Amino acid sequence: MEDFIIDRVDNITLLPPRSGPADTVAGLLSEISRIGTDQQHGGYWRPVFSTAEFDLRAWFLAHAAKRGLDVTTDRNGVIWAWWHTPDGRTGNAVVTGSHLDSVPGGGAFDGPLGVASALVAVDILRADGVRPERPLVIAVFPEEEGSRFGVACLGTRLLTGAIDVDRARTLRDRNGDTFAEVAARSGIDPSRLGPDPQMLAQIGTFIELHVEQGRDLIDRKQPVGIGSSILGHGRWRLSVTGQGNHAGTTLMTDRRDPMIAAAGIVMDIRDTARAHPGARATVGRLEPVPGGTNVIASRVDLWLDARHPDDEVTASVVTTILAHARRISAAEGCTVELTEESVSRTVDFDGALRDRLSLLLPDAPVQHTGAGHDAGILARFVPTAMLFVRNPTGVSHSPEEYVDDNDAEAGARALARVLADLLVRAG
Amino acid sequence: MEDFIIDRVDNITLLPPRSGPADTVAGLLSEISRIGTDQQHGGYWRPVFSTAEFDLRAWFLAHAAKRGLDVTTDRNGVIWAWWHTPDGRTGNAVVTGSHLDSVPGGGAFDGPLGVASALVAVDILRADGVRPERPLVIAVFPEEEGSRFGVACLGTRLLTGAIDVDRARTLRDRNGDTFAEVAARSGIDPSRLGPDPQMLAQIGTFIELHVEQGRDLIDRKQPVGIGSSILGHGRWRLSVTGQGNHAGTTLMTDRRDPMIAAAGIVMDIRDTARAHPGARATVGRLEPVPGGTNVIASRVDLWLDARHPDDEVTASVVTTILAHARRISAAEGCTVELTEESVSRTVDFDGALRDRLSLLLPDAPVQHTGAGHDAGILARFVPTAMLFVRNPTGVSHSPEEYVDDNDAEAGARALARVLADLLVRAG
Numbered sequence: 005m006e007d008f009i010i011d012r013v014d015n016i017t018l019l020p021p022r023s024g025p026a027d028t029v030a031g032l033l034s035e036i037s038r039i040g041t042d043q044q045h046g047g048y049w050r051p052v053f054s055t056a057e058f059d060l061r062a063w064f065l066a067h068a069a070k071r072g073l074d075v076t077t078d079r080n081g082v083i084w085a086w087w088h089t090p091d092g093r094t095g096n097a098v099v100t101g102s103h104l105d106s107v108p109g110g111g112a113f114d115g116p117l118g119v120a121s122a123l124v125a126v127d128i129l130r131a132d133g134v135r136p137e138r139p140l141v142i143a144v145f146p147e148e149e150g151s152r153f154g155v156a157c158l159g160t161r162l163l164t165g166a167i168d169v170d171r172a173r174t175l176r177d178r179n180g181d182t183f184a185e186v187a188a189r190s191g192i193d194p195s196r197l198g199p200d201p202q203m204l205a206q207i208g209t210f211i212e213l214h215v216e217q218g219r220d221l222i223d224r225k226q227p228v229g230i231g232s233s234i235l236g237h238g239r240w241r242l243s244v245t246g247q248g249n250h251a252g253t254t255l256m257t258d259r260r261d262p263m264i265a266a267a268g269i270v271m272d273i274r275d276t277a278r279a280h281p282g283a284r285a286t287v288g289r290l291e292p293v294p295g296g297t298n299v300i301a302s303r304v305d306l307w308l309d310a311r312h313p314d315d316e317v318t319a320s321v322v323t324t325i326l327a328h329a330r331r332i333s334a335a336e337g338c339t340v341e342l343t344e345e346s347v348s349r350t351v352d353f354d355g356a357l358r359d360r361l362s363l364l365l366p367d368a369p370v371q372h373t374g375a376g377h378d379a380g381i382l383a384r385f386v387p388t389a390m391l392f393v394r395n396p397t398g399v400s401h402s403p404e405e406y407v408d409d410n411d412a413e414a415g416a417r418a419l420a421r422v423l424a425d426l427l428v429r430a431g
Numbered sequence: 432m433e434d435f436i437i438d439r440v441d442n443i444t445l446l447p448p449r450s451g452p453a454d455t456v457a458g459l460l461s462e463i464s465r466i467g468t469d470q471q472h473g474g475y476w477r478p479v480f481s482t483a484e485f486d487l488r489a490w491f492l493a494h495a496a497k498r499g500l501d502v503t504t505d506r507n508g509v510i511w512a513w514w515h516t517p518d519g520r521t522g523n524a525v526v527t528g529s530h531l532d533s534v535p536g537g538g539a540f541d542g543p544l545g546v547a548s549a550l551v552a553v554d555i556l557r558a559d560g561v562r563p564e565r566p567l568v569i570a571v572f573p574e575e576e577g578s579r580f581g582v583a584c585l586g587t588r589l590l591t592g593a594i595d596v597d598r599a600r601t602l603r604d605r606n607g608d609t610f611a612e613v614a615a616r617s618g619i620d621p622s623r624l625g626p627d628p629q630m631l632a633q634i635g636t637f638i639e640l641h642v643e644q645g646r647d648l649i650d651r652k653q654p655v656g657i658g659s660s661i662l663g664h665g666r667w668r669l670s671v672t673g674q675g676n677h678a679g680t681t682l683m684t685d686r687r688d689p690m691i692a693a694a695g696i697v698m699d700i701r702d703t704a705r706a707h708p709g710a711r712a713t714v715g716r717l718e719p720v721p722g723g724t725n726v727i728a729s730r731v732d733l734w735l736d737a738r739h740p741d742d743e744v745t746a747s748v749v750t751t752i753l754a755h756a757r758r759i760s761a762a763e764g765c766t767v768e769l770t771e772e773s774v775s776r777t778v779d780f781d782g783a784l785r786d787r788l789s790l791l792l793p794d795a796p797v798q799h800t801g802a803g804h805d806a807g808i809l810a811r812f813v814p815t816a817m818l819f820v821r822n823p824t825g826v827s828h829s830p831e832e833y834v835d836d837n838d839a840e841a842g843a844r845a846l847a848r849v850l851a852d853l854l855v856r857a858g
Binding site for chain 1 (some may be wrong): 436469470471472476511534535536537544576577578581583607636644645663664666676677678679680681683688690693694695697698701710711712713714715716719720721722723724725726727728729734736738742756767772800801802826827828829830831845
């Protein structure tokens with residue numbers, strides 16, 4: 005499992021070990037508040053395998069070392085920090101953690117909150133004298149957002165075999181570099197990417213703590229919630245091809261402008277989503293090619309994010325959008341192609357585990373979420389649960405995303421309570 | 432006038448000097464056919480002050496040196512290559528030339544054709560034994576396309592004072608670098624940018640040869656045309672601001688999505704242009720911020736290119752578009768701001784000069800063009816004319832742009848004929 009250890013520790017100022025006051029979630033996050041700030045969009049941009057994400061990995065490794073955790077980074081770039089049982093038993097591990105990468109213009113909590121809370125939860129368990137009967141592992145998964153290579157939860161998809169490894173290797177970032185090329189530059193052997201059944205078999209339970217991406221906990225006046233399901237969702241690329249030409253010399257009537265068709269498709273996507281109650285469909289990324297001000301585009305690529313609790317409705321939404329897109333494009337003398345980039349079916353988390361968490365956290369409401377998570381991938385393989393922490397703005401994937409310090413500590417305590425129960429009772 | 436000489440000559444293979452066969456336009460262009468190719472969009476991307484554009488400058492400098500021309504690069508980054516009169520008279524110079532920068536995904540001829548034709552025209556004049564009574568100068572202007580810093584014809588605007596120099600210094604490229612910063616890295620002193628009345632006073636006549644950006648010469652079955660006017664045109668940036676949020680967790684009804692408003696504006700721009708006969712309006716560049724697939728954009732910037740022979744109609748088109756954009760944005764809970772990036776009024780070239788060219792080139796039709804050129808800026812200060820060379824695809828700002836070898840030579844011969852007449856008759 006162990007392939008390499010990233011040992012960069014520049015830019016990190018750790019709080020004093022042991023002798024000083026205990027780490028808080030807010031304190032841990034303040035240590036990384038200057039890493040990967042996004043000057044262009046505000047907030048943070050921490051793409052996987054960027055300098056910023058490596059600095060965050062180094063910060064995590066330093067904190068894992070401070071706690072005496074046994075750290076490996078596996079052949080897919082997942083970090084695993086082990087707190088072994090006193091008698092060295094393996095298997096049936098309780099895994100918790102999240103990710104450190106962010107979307108462009110993202111907030112400070114989506115990902116790092118789950119990692120920092122896991123570190124603090126370990127401190128709480130130790131302060132409480134918990135002696136684990138199962139190993140506890142903190143995991144950090146790469147490319148959860150899919151904001152660099154276009155496939156969300158790429159780390160857990162590779163780990164579990166939920167993505168074809170040849171396809172993963174050839175995914176390209178916006179610079180045109182493949183995942184294999186970037187991985188190789190990051191110390192990962194691209195030939196060894198892919199399913200890791202031995203590691204997967206070690207995991208008995210997975211718990212992911214995450215900032216809430218909605219307003220439910222605000223309305224319910226609760227700091228922490230328990231996840232019940234993740235809406236099915238996916239990403240599709242629509243490429244509209246027309247005729248590139250000069251913006252000044254080409255008469256309006258002589259044009260086959262894919263930007264016009266793309267605009268019609270964007271409007272139709274919203275209308276189609278509205279016609280399917282509970283559906284969400286979004287175009288957040290759109291790229292005209294070549295993208296010059298005085299150039300009629302030859303092609304426009306746009307990305308559709310579509311979600312619905314019922315996977316058949318999601319499929320129907322996409323089918324409808326494609327049919328409409330073809331008609332809209334044809335009317336402009338353009339053509340359109342649809343490419344599925346990633347699809348996740350609706351995931352219901354393990355019912356027994358969810359009920360166990362509800363007993364432990366009786367005030368925490370049970371919620372479903374529209375956002376994808378690594379927990380959604382792992383839930384197909386191991387009993388999985390999620391905890392959500394209140395976001396007072398209700399806004400996410402934005403610099404406005406926020407978690408109050410008290411809520412962050414409440415989240416870490418809730419996580420510690422759940423972990424303690426899992427570690428010392430029969431799993 | 433002389434500030435620095437760029438002397439990079441990497442990547443250039445010159446044809447053998449003197450002893451070999453004469454340079455042809457096609458031969459000259461073949462020497463630079465591998466410089467600045469655009470792997471992403473096809474064709475070429477040669478932004479001003481990029482490695483590619485510097486390589487093209489080096490190629491030009493080498494050819495100017497081969498012809499014994501006296502070269503200076505002025506404080507605005509314009510290259511001037513002088514063929515002095517035998518008796519060293521100055522002033523009243525005949526200037527010809529064009530630009531070497533291209534749009535992204537541009538063709539091989541837009542710009543370089545005028546430069547290569549000027550070099551061949553000098554060869555023809557010398558082979559014909561012409562002894563100039565006025566200096567002949569080949570000029571290469573930077574950032575004609577405005578594809579890096581957003582203002583077309585930036586070199587001639589600086590030279591003539593048609594742009595405020597403080598504004599020019601703070602123009603930013605897509606990396607966020609200012610024109611001043613990039614100029615400084617390119618060996619240009621940003622504090623010395625700006626109007627150059629002494630150089631401008633040297634110019635008696637300006638002739639720009641350019642690939643046709645339309646189908647007129649195809650229809651007329653002529654290789655060469657004479658320009659009569661340039662349509663007024665301008666660029667405006669529309670910034671639509673809404674509320675960034677998570678694409679999965681935000682209900683369709685809770686959104687203030689600027690992408691929806693932007694799509695409505697794109698459609699309206701086309702409709703508004705169609706409602707004004709003769710108008711052209713284009714959105715070729717559109718950038719959602721932050722641009723993540725699973726992120727509702729917080730802002731969308733889109734660029735409007737609008738043109739009409741009557742400047743008042745252009746102004747009316749833009750006013751109408753802004754009024755509609757406000758209404759469309761408000762309906763989505765968004766706001767919109769319009770920023771004028773550059774505006775050029777309709778330019779009628781010097782009538783006497785145009786008639787003189789028509790006498791010299793009796794088969795060449797007189798044409799107007801929808802494309803902006805440095806000739807359009809200089810025409811306000813000195814008698815100016817343009818020659819156009821047939822483009823058999825009619826497509827421009829695209830890899831499909833093309834000029835047949837025979838037409839290219841016909842263009843250079845036409846240019847030489849015009850230059851000979853200007854050089855030896857009273858200007």
